[in-house]
Amino acid sequence: MAKYSRPKKEKSSTLLLVVLILLVTLSLSSLTVLVLFRARERNTSDKVNFAVEQKKYFNRKNLDYLKQIQILQQITTGDANSGVEPVKGLLDRKKAEHANKESDKSTGVVTIESFFRWAVADLGTTEKSVLIAESDETTARNNEEHQSKAFLDLSEKLDDQIAIIKGEITKIDDDVEVKIEEFSRKKVEKDEALKTIQQEKEDIEARYEKQERDIKMEIKRLEELIRQNSVRKEPVTGMLEKQGYVMNPSRSAKTAYINLGTEDNLVLGMKFRVFTEVKAGVIKWKGMVEVKKILEQHRSEVSITNQSEAFEPIVDGDLITNPFYGRKDAKIIVLVGRFEEQNFPYFGNYSLEELKRRITGFNVKIADSVTVDTSFIVKGLRREESQTDEQNTEMATLLAIPQLSIKDLLDYLEY
Numbered sequence: 001m002a003k004y005s006r007p008k009k010e011k012s013s014t015l016l017l018v019v020l021i022l023l024v025t026l027s028l029s030s031l032t033v034l035v036l037f038r039a040r041e042r043n044t045s046d047k048v049n050f051a052v053e054q055k056k057y058f059n060r061k062n063l064d065y066l067k068q069i070q071i072l073q074q075i076t077t078g079d080a081n082s083g084v085e086p087v088k089g090l091l092d093r094k095k096a097e098h099a100n101k102e103s104d105k106s107t108g109v110v111t112i113e114s115f116f117r118w119a120v121a122d123l124g125t126t127e128k129s130v131l132i133a134e135s136d137e138t139t140a141r142n143n144e145e146h147q148s149k150a151f152l153d154l155s156e157k158l159d160d161q162i163a164i165i166k167g168e169i170t171k172i173d174d175d176v177e178v179k180i181e182e183f184s185r186k187k188v189e190k191d192e193a194l195k196t197i198q199q200e201k202e203d204i205e206a207r208y209e210k211q212e213r214d215i216k217m218e219i220k221r222l223e224e225l226i227r228q229n230s231v232r233k234e235p236v237t238g239m240l241e242k243q244g245y246v247m248n249p250s251r252s253a254k255t256a257y258i259n260l261g262t263e264d265n266l267v268l269g270m271k272f273r274v275f276t277e278v279k280a281g282v283i284k285w286k287g288m289v290e291v292k293k294i295l296e297q298h299r300s301e302v303s304i305t306n307q308s309e310a311f312e313p314i315v316d317g318d319l320i321t322n323p324f325y326g327r328k329d330a331k332i333i334v335l336v337g338r339f340e341e342q343n344f345p346y347f348g349n350y351s352l353e354e355l356k357r358r359i360t361g362f363n364v365k366i367a368d369s370v371t372v373d374t375s376f377i378v379k380g381l382r383r384e385e386s387q388t389d390e391q392n393t394e395m396a397t398l399l400a401i402p403q404l405s406i407k408d409l410l411d412y413l414e415y
Helices: 008-041 044-077 087-097 103-107 111-229 352-360 387-398
Strands: 244-250 255-258 271-279 282-296 299-307 319-321 332-336 365-367 376-379 403-405
Touching (some): 332 387
Parallel strands (some): 376 403
Antiparallel strands (some): 282 299
C-alpha cells in the first residue's frame, strides 16, 4: 500500500498562512502596546496600576514570543515527526522557481527572515517598554511617597493652625461669656437701680401728697386757732400735766416709787414735782423727787429731795409732773431772750451751753423757731430780744403755745 504524501504546493500554502497569522498577531500586539502606552497620561495612581499591569502583560508576551520562535525554528529546520518540509529547502526551491522576480517584494520568501529581525527588534522594544514601565512605576511610587509626605506635612501644619484657631475661638468664647455675664450683671444692677429710683419717686410723691394734705389741715387748724385767739391776745403762761403718781413712799428712808419705767422714755436724774389736787382747778405742791433707779417697764425708784410741809408728807397716789418730760414723744422747745450766767443767781455757774446740755440730756429737742409742733417756749430773764425772738413770741401767742420763764424751770434742771 502506497504511503500518502501531502502535495508540496499545499504545504507551502499552509506555511504562508501560519506566517500571516503570526504577523497579524504581532501587529495586534504592537497595537495593544501602543494603546497601553498612550494611556500613561492618567493620574499618578492610575499610572502605577497601569505600569504593573503592563509589566505583567509584557511578561506574558515574552513567553508567547519564545514559544512562537521555537515553532518557527522547528518549521525552519524541519521536524521528521511532523512531516513538514524544512523552510530552508522550501526557500531554495522558491528561489529557483521565481528567479526572475524580486523575491523580497513579490514572493515574500524573505519575509520570515525579516520577521525574525522584526521580532527580535520588537522584543528589544518590549523590554525597553518594560524598563520604561518599571521606571514609570518607580517614579510614580516616588511621586506618591513625595506627595504623601507633602500631604502629611501639610496636614500637620493644618492641624497646628486648626489648634491655634480653636484656641483663639475658645478665648473669644470665654471673653464673650465674661462680657455677657458682665452685661447681665450691669443690666440687673441697672434694673434694680431703676426700680429703686422709681420706688423713691413714688415714696416722695406719696410724702409730698401727705405733706400737702397735712399742710392744708394745719392751715385750717391755724385759721381756727387764729379765729379763737383773735379776741384774746394774752400768752398762755401755765402748763401742768399729770404724768404719773407716787407709790409706797418711805418718810424715814426718803424714798418712793413712781409708775414710770423703761418703756416710758424715762431718764436717770430727771426730777418731778409732786402735787395733789385739792379740788377742781386747785392744786397743792408737796415736794420734789428724783429718779435713782429704773427698775421695770412701769416702775422706778425715786428719792424724795424736797418736801414742802412736814405735816403733809408725800403719800400714795400723789401726782408728779415735769414740763421737759414726754412720755411718748420728746418735747420740742424754743429759747427766747438772753440766758447769760449772771441771770441765774439760783442756778450756779452754768453757761448757756451747759443749760442746753442739761435740757437735751432729758431727751428734749431745742428748735430755732416756733411751729405747731413746739411744746412750749422758755423765756430768759432779760428782755433784750432780737427780731427772731419777737416773731417766736408772737407765733407762740397766736398758736396758744405755753410760754414758761426760766425761773420756773430751774428746779427741774439743777443737779
